[in-house]
Structures are given as C-alpha cells and as structure tokens.
Amino acid sequence: xxxxxxxxxxxxxxxxxxxxxxxxxxxxxxxxxxxxxxxxxxxxxxxxxxxxxxxxxxxxxxxxxxxxxxxxxxxxxxxxxxxxxxxxxxxxxxxxxxxxxxxxxxxxxxxxxxxxxxxxxxxxxxxxxxxxxxxxxxxxxxxx
Numbered sequence: 001x002x003x004x005x006x007x008x009x010x011x012x013x014x015x016x017x018x019x020x021x022x023x024x025x026x027x028x029x030x031x032x033x034x035x036x037x038x039x040x041x042x043x044x045x046x047x048x049x050x051x052x053x054x055x056x057x058x059x060x061x062x063x064x065x066x067x068x069x070x071x072x073x074x075x076x077x078x079x080x081x082x083x084x085x086x087x088x089x090x091x092x093x094x095x096x097x098x099x100x101x102x103x104x105x106x107x108x109x110x111x112x113x114x115x116x117x118x119x120x121x122x123x124x125x126x127x128x129x130x131x132x133x134x135x136x137x138x139x140x141x142x143x144x
Contacts (some may be wrong), residue, residue, distance in 0.1 A: 003114075041117055041119070042115055042116070042117055042142045043058040043063070043115070043116045043118050044058075044113060044116075045110045045115075048106045049064070050072055050074065050075045050106075051073070051075070051106055052067045052071060053065065053066050054067070054110070060123050063130070064128075064131065064135075065131045066126055066131065067134075068132050068133060069144050070144045073095045073099035075099030075103045076096065076099075081099070110143075116138075117136040118133040118135055120134075121135060
C-alpha cells in the first residue's frame with residue numbers, strides 16, 4: 001500500500017511542479033519589457049522650437065511635439081506673446097525674454113540627436129496636430 005501511495009504522491013508533486021512552471025512562464029510572457037519603452041515610443045530631437053514644443057523624428061516621420069503640462073512664454077513677438085503678456089500683466093519684452101530663457105534651458109537639456117521616451121495621455125494630438133506627450137530623458141527623468 002505504501003508503494004501505491006508513494007507513486008501517487010510523486011505524481012501529484014510532478015503535476016503541481018509542472019503547473020507552477022507553466023504559470024510562471026505565462027506570467028513572464030505577459031509582463032511588459034523591463035526596459036520600460038517600446039521602440040515605437042522613442043523620439044529623436046531635431047530642434048527645440050521653444051520651452052514647450054520640440055521638432056522630433058517619431059516613427060520615421062517629422063513631428064512637432066508639445067510637452068504636456070508646460071506652458072512657456074513665446075520666444076518671438078506674435079499674437080500669442082501679446083495675449084500671454086496681457087494675461088500675466090507683463091511687458092511684451094519681459095515675456096519674450098522669459099520665452100528665450102525657457103527655450104535655452106530646454107536646448108541645453110536636449111541637443112539635436114537626443115533620444116526621448118514618450119508617454120501619451122488620452123489625447124495623442126492637440127487641435128494644431130502636434131503630438132501631446134510626457135517626455136523622459138535617457139536617464140529616466142521626466143522632462144515635463
């Protein structure tokens with residue numbers, strides 16, 4: 001009787017081990033890549049337009065990228081700069097200077113050729129057709 005019970009116990013242990021290994025394998029296949037980025041979520045910086053907009057290469061196409069959550073002043077005199085100046089009760093020259101400073105800051109962080117990992121929100125594009133994304137530097141820090 002012990003021999004039969006012994007064989008049943010070994011068989012039961014084998015089935016439990018097999019099921020456990022199968023479960024672990026399925027979980028590993030279902031987990032996202034540990035690098036955190038799909039290749040299609042990477043963009044290469046071509047130019048910094050201003051403090052909140054970049055020209056990038058994304059999925060083989062030239063795109064304009066608007067950084068979610070950032071609203072930097074304009075760095076050139078235009079209607080938006082005037083509106084920004086009125087809204088913030090500042091001289092237009094001050095607004096332009098702040099816009100140039102913001103653009104310079106981003107240019108120092110992102111020279112042409114820099115690679116960013118993009119993370120999109122619910123809306124992938126704004127009303128102007130620009131990509132809307134959170135951008136992460138190569139060291140993992142969020143730009144915006």
